[in-house]
Amino acid sequence: MxxxxxxxxxxxxxxxxxxxxxxxxxxxxxxxxxxxxPSVKEWQQEDQLRNDLLHVQRINHSLTDRLQHVRVQAQAEENKLVHEKKQSHYVVEELNRLRKVVGGVKVKGEGLEVSLKDTTFIPQSSDPNQYIVHEQHIRAVIYELLVSGAEAVAVNGQRITSHSYVTCIGPVVSIDGHQFPAPFIVSAIGNKNTLEKALRLSLLPQLEEDGIKVQLFGRDDITMDAHLHNEG
Amino acid sequence: MWLAALSLIVGLVLGFLSEIRIPPEYSNYLSIAVLAALDTIVGGVKAHVKGDFDDKVFITGFFFNIVLAAGLAFLGVYLGIDLYLAAIFAFGVRLFNNIAVIRRLVISKWDNARKNS
The missing domain is CATH 1.20.5 (Single alpha-helices involved in coiled-coils or other helix-helix interfaces)
Structure with a gap:
């Protein structure tokens, strides 16, 4: 026991x-x-929340990527735009300059006016052709003025361009299809002194020899309208 | 008898203080061990009350039951069947049976003691 x-x-x-x-x-x-x-339910909930969070984070990530991409794109576009603006600014400037040269726009400035008149003294025996202003006189004046540095030339307000033509139609002269009788006033924009000196140097005696009354007027402010392509 | 209660308390304290960690997949074996231990104790108490306590049966029963249950659970894991439930069921039924037997024996003993006095 x-x-x-x-x-x-x-x-x-x-x-x-x-x-x-x-x-x-x-x-x-x-x-x-x-x-x-923790209990399965809690765990599932947690998992769900984690998945949601991950999903949202992924979306955020992709959106951030996209934002960055779009920003870069926008910047590139802006730069391009600035470049284009600069370019177009130059282009417009150039265009304006060229328009002035070809007579596409109204221009204004100091210049010279040359008045060509038929002579009043007509001897009875002679051919009147010898005493009136011919188109070659006008052409000569225009060329002389252009050569002497005129920036814009007009005849009786009709702007002369590189395509202009001056022809004789009987008693009148046609310039680009517009007919003008005498007297003719050839106006040129440029340095008026230079232009006047150039004309007086050679052309003026010749014209006077052809019996044409030539007058030169220096102007401080000449306005020329744009050239229009409507003929006749 | 006091020694048994004391050792139970010491075991509890040791269990709380132990820092050994087992992988989660072995939690089934733990539950079986718990049931086997409880079953053995209750079985021992029953035998003691009944008066046919045998220390060899007691000790071998404890370890053999645990090994058998663990083996079943191990097999179940590899067969894909929850065989450890069988062990738990068996232990649970035996636990209730033993406790019922103990209760009856104690009550009859108590009645006898009262009649005699």
Whole structure:
């Protein structure tokens, strides 16, 4: 009786020790696991939220990329625009200059007016052709003026361009299809002194020899209308 | 008897203080171990109350039950069947049976003791 119960109790104690250990360990383990792994529902929710967040972040990322891309594009466009504007500015300037030269626009400036009149003295015996202003006289004046540096030339207000023609139609002169009788006033925009000196140098004596009354007027402000291509 | 209670408390404390970690996939084995331990204790108590306690049966029962249950669970994991449930079921049923037997024996003993006094 003395040996057996003691052994029994000792064995019992060993088993209870093990049981206690396992119980406590299991309890602790479960507690930690539940902390580590929250319930499935919670976990799913978390996963869902994480996925949503990821999705939004991905969208944000792609949008940021796009924004950057668009910004770069916009900058390129702006630069191009500035360049084009500069270019077009030069083009317009050039265009305006060329228009002035070809007579496409109204111009204004100091210049010289040359008045060509048929002579009033007509000897009875002579051919009247010798005493009236011919188209070659007008042409000569125009060429002389252009050569002397005139920037724009007009005859009786009709602008002369590189395409203009001056022809004789009986008693009148046709300039680009517009007919003008004498007297003719050839106006030129340019340095009036230079132009006048150039004319007096060679052309004036010749014209006077042909019996034409020539008068030169230096003007400070001559306005010329644009050349229009309506003939006749 | 006090020693048994004391060792239970010591075991609990040791379990709480232990820092050993097991992988999550072995939690099934842990549950079986818990049930096997409880079953053994209850079985031992029953035998003691009944008066046919045998230390060899007691000790071998504890370890053999645990090994058998663990083996079943191990097999179940590899077969894809939750065989450890069978062990849990068996242990649970036995636990209830043993406790019922203990209850009856204790009640009858108590009744006898009262009649005698």
């Amino acid at each position: 003395s040996g057996k119960p003691r052994k029994k109790i000792a064995l019992f104690s060993v088993i209870t020790l093990i049981t206690g250990f396992i119980l406590a360990y299991s309890y602790q383990y479960t507690k930690q696991e539940s902390e580590k792994h």
